[in-house]
Amino acid sequence: RLGIRTRTPRAGILEGVELLRRLLKPRDGGRSGLVVDPSSTWLVRAFQEYHWDESDDGRRNERPAKDGADHPIDALRYLVTGLFLKREAVRERRW
DSSP, X not given: OOOOEXXXXXXXXXXXXXXXXXXXXXXXXXXXXXXXXXXXXXXXXXXXXXXXXXXXTSOEEEEEOOSSTHHHHHHHHHHHHHHHOOOSOEEEEEO
16 A cells, blocks of 8 residues: 565575574674674564474474564564575565
8 A cells, every 4th residue: 555565585484593693603703794782672682582482292393482572583584584695586565
């Protein structure tokens, strides 16, 4: 209705989480490729609370828990996949 078009590469949750891990991992100089400013308290707290669902037998599932702490991480994951993953297949939506 507003005519806002969004384009995102097709990427699974685990692929985006792995991309975040690689960006946050310290490099040779000791700094990561992605730095989270400490004043971003909502995002910092989300990183601290982010966790994986467990199955009934106590094993970790392949998807993160969807309990609220995932929302800021999801937003960051969407950003980095859009910036760093170059794909032929792109999902386009109108809002």
